[in-house]
Amino acid sequence: MIIGVPKEVKSDEYRVSMLPVGVEELVSRGHRVIVESSAGLGSGLPDHEYLRAGAELAASGADVFGQADLIVKVKEPQPEEYAMIRPGQLLFTYFHLAASGGLTDAMIDSGATCFAYETLRDAKGRLPLLTPMSEVAGRMSIQQGAKYLERPQMGRGILLGGVPGVPPAHITILGGGIVGSNAAKIAAGFQADVAILDVDLDRLRYLDDIMPANVNTLYSDRHTILEQIQRADLVIGSVLIPGAKAPQLVRKEDLKLMKPGSVVIDVAVDQGGCIETSHPTTHSNPTYIIDEVVHYCVANMPGAVGRTSTFALCNATMPWVIRLAEIGGQAAIDAAGPLREAVNVHQGRITNQAVANAFHLPC
Numbered sequence: 136m137i138i139g140v141p142k143e144v145k146s147d148e149y150r151v152s153m154l155p156v157g158v159e160e161l162v163s164r165g166h167r168v169i170v171e172s173s174a175g176l177g178s179g180l181p182d183h184e185y186l187r188a189g190a191e192l193a194a195s196g197a198d199v200f201g202q203a204d205l206i207v208k209v210k211e212p213q214p215e216e217y218a219m220i221r222p223g224q225l226l227f228t229y230f231h232l233a234a235s236g237g238l239t240d241a242m243i244d245s246g247a248t249c250f251a252y253e254t255l256r257d258a259k260g261r262l263p264l265l266t267p268m269s270e271v272a273g274r275m276s277i278q279q280g281a282k283y284l285e286r287p288q289m290g291r292g293i294l295l296g297g298v299p300g301v302p303p304a305h306i307t308i309l310g311g312g313i314v315g316s317n318a319a320k321i322a323a324g325f326q327a328d329v330a331i332l333d334v335d336l337d338r339l340r341y342l343d344d345i346m347p348a349n350v351n352t353l354y355s356d357r358h359t360i361l362e363q364i365q366r367a368d369l370v371i372g373s374v375l376i377p378g379a380k381a382p383q384l385v386r387k388e389d390l391k392l393m394k395p396g397s398v399v400i401d402v403a404v405d406q407g408g409c410i411e412t413s414h415p416t417t418h419s420n421p422t423y424i425i426d427e428v429v430h431y432c433v434a435n436m437p438g439a440v441g442r443t444s445t446f447a448l449c450n451a452t453m454p455w456v457i458r459l460a461e462i463g464g465q466a467a468i469d470a471a472g473p474l475r476e477a478v479n480v481h482q483g484r485i486t487n488q489a490v491a492n493a494f495h496l497p498c
């Protein structure tokens with residue numbers, strides 16, 4: 136199979152979808168790997184490392200899309216890439232289709248088969264290709280929250296851990312999955328006062344067992360959410376209903392209850408966001424303010440720490456890229472299993488129920 140690795144074109148995206156070691160693995164199995172020149176530079180991976188691993192270099196994204204049977208990417212195809220996609224081509228990347236009607240229509244029209252990292256589910260029911268980026272975004276959310284709570288960034292002027300005689304920040308984390316638990320771990324390390332809310336009682340029991348004493352677990356219902364956001368200096372939005380649009384747990388009118396200068400980091404913005412007033416932002420212009428609440432809603436947070444994220448992502452994706460290359464697209468679609476779970480669009484039809492529900496389309 137010919138596998139293509141284009142350079143990411145989304146604004147401020149520094150990740151690349153394959154490491155030189157991944158190229159070497161594929162080439163040793165008899166595949167060809169075409170990497171767009173300078174695709175790895177944002178992650179500190181120069182072209183010569185890919186060449187040494189056996190890759191062929193292409194001068195442009197169009198060259199990569201034009202030759203490859205399987206395109207491996209990081210972010211969803213961007214409008215300038217839509218026309219490069221061929222019917223029957225296999226695309227393996229993050230799509231988050233439920234959050235974007237335009238992208239979904241473009242993928243239906245393309246005739247390509249879209250394998251979405253975010254819905255690949257393993258035998259234990261986990262989402263192993265969402266996990267590493269959620270770990271990065273969860274840890275990073277506290278780093279960003281700490282920064283935007285500073286007064287020069289329009290925040291309340293609060294130090295997360297406080298100091299002796301002055302209380303720490305209160306951090307409310309909506310959703311105690313991978314993002315939420317990683318956020319809590321870092322927040323706890325800063326000595327903040329942390330509450331994690333979730334609707335999954337088993338998850339809350341587990342978190343209660345493993346988290347330090349400055350992290351409390353709370354059942355997520357409307358009353359508790361309202362009580363929490365009034366106390367919070369920092370709110371982390373990290374809920375997920377896999378494949379579906381995020382539930383809006385904080386409504387526009389609720390912002391008036393929050394403290395002026397408090398900060399919301401809506402990590403779930405890639406699925407539409409769990410704060411009604413969230414809309415996607417970029418690393419170059421990450422925040423905006425509504426009702427005196429600072430909103431940080433960067434849809435590709437891990438892109439800012441490209442090197443860490445590239446290695447974390449490729450560690451998780453590579454076994455599946457190799458499997459897809461070895462068995463081919465049709466076998467992956469036909470056989471029940473994790474790769475079949477990843478197929479969101481095939482031959483002009485949506486094949487994932489949650490995505491279809493988001494647009495009231497048949498599946």
Ligand code: NAD
Nearest residue numbers: 268269272310312313314333335355374375403434435436
């Ligand atoms: P996860 O499935 O591990 O966790 C989601 C949690 O939300 C689950 O524990 C679930 O029980 C909980 N939940 C569902 N409904 C809830 C409700 N009403 N109240 C409280 N909790 C509720 O998912 P994750 O890996 O932690 O990802 C969270 C979100 O972050 C996803 O939308 C993911 O796409 C996104 N994400 C964004 C970025 C970014 O750069 N912005 C990066 C990585 C992940």
